[in-house]
Structure formats: C-alpha cells, structure tokens
Amino acid sequence: MNNPHIVILGAGYGGIMTAVKLQKSIGMNEADITLVNMNDYHYQTTWLHENAAGTLHQDRTRISIKEVVNLNRVRFVQDKVISIKPDAKKVKLSNNELNYDVLVIGLGFEAATFGIPGLEEHAFTIGDINSARLIREHLEYNFALYHNEEPNNQARINIVVGGGGFTGVEFLGEIANRVPELCEEYDIDKHLVRIINIEGSPTVLPGFDPQLVEYAMNSLESRGVEFVTGAMLKECTPDKVTYEKDGRLVEIPTMTTIWAAGVKANSIVEKSGFSTNRGKVEVRKDMRTPDYDDVFVIGDCALIMDPETGRPFPPTAQIAIQQSGTVAHNVKAYINGGDLEEFTPKLLGTIASLGHNDGIAVLFNQYKLFGWKATFMKKMSDNRYLLKLGGPGLLMKKGKFNIFY
Amino acid sequence: MNNPHIVILGAGYGGIMTAVKLQKSIGMNEADITLVNMNDYHYQTTWLHENAAGTLHQDRTRISIKEVVNLNRVRFVQDKVISIKPDAKKVKLSNNELNYDVLVIGLGFEAATFGIPGLEEHAFTIGDINSARLIREHLEYNFALYHNEEPNNQARINIVVGGGGFTGVEFLGEIANRVPELCEEYDIDKHLVRIINIEGSPTVLPGFDPQLVEYAMNSLESRGVEFVTGAMLKECTPDKVTYEKDGRLVEIPTMTTIWAAGVKANSIVEKSGFSTNRGKVEVRKDMRTPDYDDVFVIGDCALIMDPETGRPFPPTAQIAIQQSGTVAHNVKAYINGGDLEEFTPKLLGTIASLGHNDGIAVLFNQYKLFGWKATFMKKMSDNRYLLKLGGPGLLMKKGKFNIFY
Structure with missing residues (x-):
C-alpha cells in the first residue's frame, strides 16, 4: 500500500513551519510530504516594508526552501496553485496536478483594494x-x-x-x-x-x-x-x-x-468552493475546514474568532507560526488515528517598528515599550523564529544583530 | 579703473582647466574671473558610461567645483546659460546677466538625433x-x-x-x-x-x-x-x-x-549668432572666433580641421584639455597685450574601454594594446588629468587605482 500523501500549499510562515515540523515528526514509511510554493524561497513577510523602502536587501529577507526543508524527506514542487478540488482530493497547479490524502492550505494573503478606482x-x-x-x-x-x-x-x-x-x-x-x-x-x-x-x-x-x-x-x-x-x-x-x-x-x-x-485571504480558497467568511475559512478548533476532515487551513486563509472581543484574531505571523504546531500535530494524528488537539492563540504582544532604532510595543497586553527597546524585542522575536525554522546556522546567516542601530 | 572681466562658460574639461590655469597665472589686480556652470560640479564625461551601466557611482565621476577652483580668485556662478550677445559683450543666464571683456565658451555637446522619429x-x-x-x-x-x-x-x-x-x-x-x-x-x-x-x-x-x-x-x-x-x-x-x-x-x-x-555642439552657440560650421565655431589658430577678438571657444563647440585628413579633429577630452593651455595663455596675453600662441593638437592615442579589465588602444598612431594593458593606459591617463586638475589630493580621492580589475 502507498504511503498517505500530505500536501502543503504555500511556504509562508504557516506552511513552511508545518513542513519543517512534519519532516521531523513523521517517519519515512508513515507518509509522503509535498510542499508546493511559487518561489523556491520562503520570505519574512514582516520584513518586506524594509525591502520596499530600500533599507534592507531582499536577500536578507528570503530563505531558500532547500536551506530549511530536507529535500530527502519533503518533495518540493515549485509551481503556482490554480485551484483546489476538495471532493476529488486534487490540487491543480500551473504545470501539474497533485492528489492528496491530507491537505494543508497556507496560501497567505493578497491585497484588498475595496473597489477604490485605480x-x-x-x-x-x-x-x-x-x-x-x-x-x-x-x-x-x-x-x-x-x-x-x-x-x-x-x-x-x-x-x-x-x-x-x-x-x-x-x-x-x-x-x-x-x-x-x-x-x-x-x-x-x-x-x-x-x-x-x-x-x-x-x-x-x-x-x-x-x-x-x-x-x-x-x-x-x-x-x-x-x-x-x-x-x-x-x-x-x-x-x-x-x-x-x-x-x-x-x-x-x-x-x-x-x-x-487592506489584505484578504488568497482568493483561490473561496473560488475552490470552501465555505468562507469574508473570504477566509472559519476553521474548526483543530484547524480543519468545517466541511472536509482532510483539509487544514493555516495562516491568513484561516479565520478564528476571539471569544473575548467577538472579532477575528488578526492575521499575524505570530499566530500562523503558533498554528503550525497544532497543524503538524493534527496532521500526524489524522494519519495515525490519534487525537486531534485544539489551537489556542497565545498573544505575546504587538511590536511596530518605526525605522532602524525606533519602535513601539505592547507585551502581554500590559507592558509598553518605546524606542530602541521595542525594536530590540522585535529583532529578538525575529531571531527566535529563524532559530526555530532553520537552527543556529540560519539564525547566524539571516538574523538581526544590529541591536543598537 | 575696473579690472577686465574674464567670463568662462561651462566647467567641462576645457572650461574648468582654463579656470584652474588662469587662477594661477593671472594676478588679483590683473583681471576678475567668473566661471558659470549649471551644476556646482565638474564631471568626467568619459566616465559617464560607467555611471549609466551602474558599474561606477556617479560621485566618483564628479568633482565639486570648489574642490578645484579657488573661490577667492574665481567667482563661481551656478546658473544656466540662455544666450550670448557678442556685440553687446553680454551673457544672459536664467537668473542673471553678465558683462564680459573676454569670453571663453566651453559649453560642450548635446545629443544629435538626426530627426529619427521618437x-x-x-x-x-x-x-x-x-x-x-x-x-x-x-x-x-x-x-x-x-x-x-x-x-x-x-x-x-x-x-x-x-x-x-x-x-x-x-x-x-x-x-x-x-x-x-x-x-x-x-x-x-x-x-x-x-x-x-x-x-x-x-x-x-x-x-x-x-x-x-x-x-x-x-x-x-x-x-x-x-x-x-x-x-x-x-x-x-x-x-x-x-x-x-x-x-x-x-x-x-x-x-x-x-x-x-551622435553629438553636436551646444545649440546656444549657433543661436547666439556666431558663424558656425555644422553647429561649431571654426576657430582661428589662437582659438578665437572668426568674428570676435574677445571670444574664445574651447572643446566640443570649437571646430579645428586636421590638415592631414581634411576632416575635423574629433571632439575629445584629450583635445579640450590641451586647448585649455593655449586658451589660458591667450586670454592672459589678450588682456596684457602680449602675443597669442597657436594651438597644435598632439594626438597621443585613442583608448576604448570594454569593461572592467578589458580594452583596446592605439598609441602614437602605431602601438596597439589589448586587454588590461589598454585599460591600464586609460586609467593612467585619467589619473594624470586628475593630478593636473586638482593636484595629488584630488587624484587620491577620485583616481582609478583598481589597475588589475
């Protein structure tokens, strides 16, 4: 019998972290894993404003897929996703079609222009x-x-x-x-x-x-x-x-x-016939779609309501990275017949950079930080992610160590 | 009585070298000197292709006027020349008008597109x-x-x-x-x-x-x-x-x-009523216009026939720099009533760069050079100019010492 086939769409924060976690937790004979992404690199969406302004080169922001994904364990397909056919368990790509047994949708966001002319x-x-x-x-x-x-x-x-x-x-x-x-x-x-x-x-x-x-x-x-x-x-x-x-x-x-x-979820999700709310899939507590047991959604395409505010949690890198732990665990459990766990966001804080050495932050919903202390926290948080994603080697290569600048 | 007023139009190779030579040879009480240029910098026209390709930063190519011109000796006016009125001995600038006793026109070239549409x-x-x-x-x-x-x-x-x-x-x-x-x-x-x-x-x-x-x-x-x-x-x-x-x-x-x-002489020359040949002033042997004893022309706006070929000498930096010696000498002689000398081009050679470390050259009309030896000669020639223009300080700052690259 063939191994079950796990397909991950998108190598953003959620997708690539799920792939990295699964390649460690799932054995060679347990399942085959395929990661699909348009580019052969992952990038730090939260650093793009620096690339756009010209204050940080884009090569600092992107990370080659093969640097963090073990290509002996995960098959990487560089292609564009055109549509998903959840009833047929198929994904249509520009140059290919994939069958899956379990699907993880991490297709990220696109700009929403609200019909403003031009x-x-x-x-x-x-x-x-x-x-x-x-x-x-x-x-x-x-x-x-x-x-x-x-x-x-x-x-x-x-x-x-x-x-x-x-x-x-x-x-x-x-x-x-x-x-x-x-x-x-x-x-x-x-x-x-x-x-x-x-x-x-x-x-x-x-x-x-x-x-x-x-x-x-x-x-x-x-x-x-x-x-x-x-x-x-x-x-x-x-x-x-x-x-x-x-x-x-x-x-x-x-x-x-x-x-x-304005951003909205990748429109492929809605076009592929999943039930959506403002273009996103309002996922179950275990991160699966309401209609399909074999489809997980992660990151910007997933909608989770905050019971405290009655509004959705914002689509942040922080939450996507947290979700990858739950999704990786649940994909493995789904294949092996184990228990699926619930996702609970842990909001650590919000940090906005205001340039090289200035910023603002709220941590744990109570501590306020200004100036370089806020950017310090932001850089540390970015460095922590790099360490999780690719270990000390990646951290040394792409980390932000210009603490006081 | 007022000092005679020498006005130099343009700080290209010919103009700035004339200014630099005159500020040394003409005494404070002998004449007033004014240099007019659109920008507050001189630039190496022969290096612009490197700036355009993006292989050399433009700040390496340009030299601040005040770095090489003694502003206590030469009055610098940053302005655009609109027209010259040789009969009235006036120069009209965008924001000003100047009277002169002796004029040096070094206004350089502009593109000639020969009417090709678009x-x-x-x-x-x-x-x-x-x-x-x-x-x-x-x-x-x-x-x-x-x-x-x-x-x-x-x-x-x-x-x-x-x-x-x-x-x-x-x-x-x-x-x-x-x-x-x-x-x-x-x-x-x-x-x-x-x-x-x-x-x-x-x-x-x-x-x-x-x-x-x-x-x-x-x-x-x-x-x-x-x-x-x-x-x-x-x-x-x-x-x-x-x-x-x-x-x-x-x-x-x-x-x-x-x-x-295609290049042609700055069209101001023709528009100002000087007699021209293909837009240039066919200067006398002492570099003055045929019609006005008090107007010298230097560089791309001056036409000198090569008696050997029957064709004009090409408008090169080499010739403009050589002319500055004659023009500076003759301006001084004109003011003091001395003898004006004749200009004789000394064609040292032609060197074309083909990128960082490749090029071709003909020296003294007989020696051929290929590859890095040609670029070496070119860099040495550029360095020699910098030394003449601004002394060792300028050479060290802007010189090309990447000999083998």
Whole structure:
C-alpha cells in the first residue's frame, strides 16, 4: 500500500513551519510530504516594508526552501496553485496536478483594494519579494527622473501611503529614514520631498494604546511624515491620488502610492468552493475546514474568532507560526488515528517598528515599550523564529544583530 | 579703473582647466574671473558610461567645483546659460546677466538625433550625471518590473544601443559586465537578456584598426552582445525600436534604447549668432572666433580641421584639455597685450574601454594594446588629468587605482 500523501500549499510562515515540523515528526514509511510554493524561497513577510523602502536587501529577507526543508524527506514542487478540488482530493497547479490524502492550505494573503478606482492598477502593495523590490526601484527611478525634467515634477517625489495600520506605519518609519539617503543620491533638497499618510480612522494604528500612537506619530512627524487622518482614498491615477476629508475632495500629485490598508485571504480558497467568511475559512478548533476532515487551513486563509472581543484574531505571523504546531500535530494524528488537539492563540504582544532604532510595543497586553527597546524585542522575536525554522546556522546567516542601530 | 572681466562658460574639461590655469597665472589686480556652470560640479564625461551601466557611482565621476577652483580668485556662478550677445559683450543666464571683456565658451555637446522619429522622446542619451544616473535606474526599474507582470515582458530586458562608435562600444563593455549582476539581483535568467548594438557602418568603431575592432567585438560577443551592423535606426517608441537592414525593416521590443550615435555642439552657440560650421565655431589658430577678438571657444563647440585628413579633429577630452593651455595663455596675453600662441593638437592615442579589465588602444598612431594593458593606459591617463586638475589630493580621492580589475 502507498504511503498517505500530505500536501502543503504555500511556504509562508504557516506552511513552511508545518513542513519543517512534519519532516521531523513523521517517519519515512508513515507518509509522503509535498510542499508546493511559487518561489523556491520562503520570505519574512514582516520584513518586506524594509525591502520596499530600500533599507534592507531582499536577500536578507528570503530563505531558500532547500536551506530549511530536507529535500530527502519533503518533495518540493515549485509551481503556482490554480485551484483546489476538495471532493476529488486534487490540487491543480500551473504545470501539474497533485492528489492528496491530507491537505494543508497556507496560501497567505493578497491585497484588498475595496473597489477604490485605480488602486489595483496604479498603487503598489507590499505583498512579496517582487513587489517590495519594485517599490524600492520605483522610488529610485522617480527620484532619478526628477532632475531630467523641466520643470521638475513634484509628483515624482511625493510619496503617499494609504492606510495607517501596522504595515503602513512600519513602512512610513523605513521610508522616513530612507528619504534623506535618496535625496543625497539624486541631488534633491530633502525638504522638497513629501511623505503623506492617509488613514480613514481618526488616528493611525487604530485600537493601539493611545500613548504609543502619540509616540509613533511624533517620531514620524519629526522625520517629515504628514498624517491625514479621517480621510478616505477616493481614486488613484498614475500621477495623483484623491482623498475625501470632511466632505471635501483633495488631490495630491504623486506617482508613488503605496496601498497598505487592506489584505484578504488568497482568493483561490473561496473560488475552490470552501465555505468562507469574508473570504477566509472559519476553521474548526483543530484547524480543519468545517466541511472536509482532510483539509487544514493555516495562516491568513484561516479565520478564528476571539471569544473575548467577538472579532477575528488578526492575521499575524505570530499566530500562523503558533498554528503550525497544532497543524503538524493534527496532521500526524489524522494519519495515525490519534487525537486531534485544539489551537489556542497565545498573544505575546504587538511590536511596530518605526525605522532602524525606533519602535513601539505592547507585551502581554500590559507592558509598553518605546524606542530602541521595542525594536530590540522585535529583532529578538525575529531571531527566535529563524532559530526555530532553520537552527543556529540560519539564525547566524539571516538574523538581526544590529541591536543598537 | 575696473579690472577686465574674464567670463568662462561651462566647467567641462576645457572650461574648468582654463579656470584652474588662469587662477594661477593671472594676478588679483590683473583681471576678475567668473566661471558659470549649471551644476556646482565638474564631471568626467568619459566616465559617464560607467555611471549609466551602474558599474561606477556617479560621485566618483564628479568633482565639486570648489574642490578645484579657488573661490577667492574665481567667482563661481551656478546658473544656466540662455544666450550670448557678442556685440553687446553680454551673457544672459536664467537668473542673471553678465558683462564680459573676454569670453571663453566651453559649453560642450548635446545629443544629435538626426530627426529619427521618437529618438528624442524615447531614447536615453549618456550626456551628463543626471541622464547617466537615470539610465542606471531605468534599467534596474525594468528588471524589477519583470517578475511583477504576467506574462513576463521581454521588452523590459532587451537593451538596445544605437551606435557602435566610441561611446556605444564603451557602454556595451560596461553593460555586458553589469547584466549578470542585474540578473542575480532580480532573479532573471541571464540568458534571457539581450544586448543589441545597431550600427550604420559595416563595422563597429569605424575607422579604428581592424585587428582591434575584431578583438573588441569578440570580447563583447563572448559576453552576450549582439551586433547588427550596416543597419539604420528608423524609429523609437516607448516599447520598441525599428531598424532597416538590407532593405528590410526589423522590430526589437525594448523599453531601453540608449542613443550613443551622435553629438553636436551646444545649440546656444549657433543661436547666439556666431558663424558656425555644422553647429561649431571654426576657430582661428589662437582659438578665437572668426568674428570676435574677445571670444574664445574651447572643446566640443570649437571646430579645428586636421590638415592631414581634411576632416575635423574629433571632439575629445584629450583635445579640450590641451586647448585649455593655449586658451589660458591667450586670454592672459589678450588682456596684457602680449602675443597669442597657436594651438597644435598632439594626438597621443585613442583608448576604448570594454569593461572592467578589458580594452583596446592605439598609441602614437602605431602601438596597439589589448586587454588590461589598454585599460591600464586609460586609467593612467585619467589619473594624470586628475593630478593636473586638482593636484595629488584630488587624484587620491577620485583616481582609478583598481589597475588589475
């Protein structure tokens, strides 16, 4: 008889950690494991804003699959997932089709633009290595063009960030550090450059501790960031954005709009016929879909309600990594006929970086941290993940040891 | 009585060397000297192809005016020359107007596109620091876009160089070295990238020693450059070029066309009413215009016929630098009533770089050099210029000491 076939879709935080855990816990004769991913690398989604701003090279952010996955134990297929057919237990790829006995869906997020005109076509999103690298180059290209046009075009050096949530604020922190370097490189007076954040809520980082929000805004404003809160993006064209505030429409000339205000689950999940809630699968406590016993969902495609707030837990790396423990355990139990365990999120805290050596954090829902202490915690948390994923070798290679910088 | 006023227009090779020589030879009470330049820096035009390819940073190529010009002795005006009125002895600048007693015109070259449709709008030229930097960024931007579009667009990674003369071939040498680095950075298979040179003559480097031309073509072809000789560029659009060869039209999809096939003298000279020949002033033997005793022309705007060939001497840095000696001497003599000397070009040789450590050279019209020996000579010649311009300090700062690389 053939081994049961475990297929993992996506090598993001949830998918790759599940693969790494299963390759240790499942014996050669117990099951075959296949990991499917578009790229031959995993990347730290939470570092992409640094790649996009140009403050960290993308090769620091990505990790070759073969560096952390044992290819003798896990078969790796580099391909794009097109659809899942859960009734037939099949996955359709661009160049292939796979049969599975157990499926783990870790397909991550895609940008949600809420139908705002022009956003999908003309705004950038910080979604993956390619798009982050493109933002960096787009910025440099437009700064380079500035002195090649007469009259100089202010739209080339106005940077608009849509959304003042986590990703938006972290990108603002990096770009505020990067702009003086860009100005030096392209002979542009740095006071001419505008960095504008547009946020729909009355404040950035809505829901965050007000003292920390104030700290973050002060830090960013001192580096030239302008905040426009309570404002809704209305339209994005190649050379401007329009927002509405207090019933009035305002235009900003810009060729660089970074849309950091919305993500949704990979649309393949919904299209493949799983029952979804806001595009996500509201998983059972053991991380399986409501309808299929042999399909687990992990990370951004999974929806788990927080009973305390009545709202879903946010789709964070932290939770995806935690889920991988439960999913790996349950996949093994499902194959061997053991008991499946329940997933319980452990919210350790939230840390937002505001650039090289500045940040804010709330730990264990009570301790507040400012400045370099917050970035220290963030770097330690990133380093801990690298250690879990690839051991000391990977930590030494990709870790963040620039503690005081 | 006021001192006579010497005005030098342009801080290229000819202009800045004239200023540097005059500040040493002319006493404080003998004359006032003003140097006018658009930028507050001088740059090595002959290094721009390296900046454009991205193999040398532009800050290595440019030299702050104040580093080599004594601002107590020479008044520096950063402004753009609009026109010259030789009868009124005036120069009109964007923000100012200057009166002169003696004028030195060293306004350099601009691109000549010979009316080929679309070239002026859509092709890049390697003209100054801004345009060189823009080419570098344009290339990186298009390579970055490659993996953000489906299907991938070959036009983004086809690089067309129009013209196989000196600038074209030197740029090809650099870009051939740069492409593998770009491919590494943006995850592109380097065999997909095309570098195509289009030259109207039956061979590149027309007029050059055939053995050296063959060496150059072999070196570049081994690094992936495709030569299309005997072909005329017909049109350039944002995403393709069309050339004609053997009566047939051929299209190449490309977003990057570098036009390196034609330069002409700065058009201000012709527009200001000087008698010109192909846009240049055919200067007297003492480097003055035929019509005005108080106006000297130096560098690319000056035309000097080679009696041996019956054709003009080529507009090279070498000749402009040599001319500065004669012009500085003659400006001083003109003011003091001394004898003006004649300019005689001393053609030391021609060296074309083919990338980091490859090149070809003809010295004293007889010695041929290949490979690193040619680049060695070129670097030594560049270093000699830096020494003349700014002394040992400038040489140490900007010199090329990577002899074997």
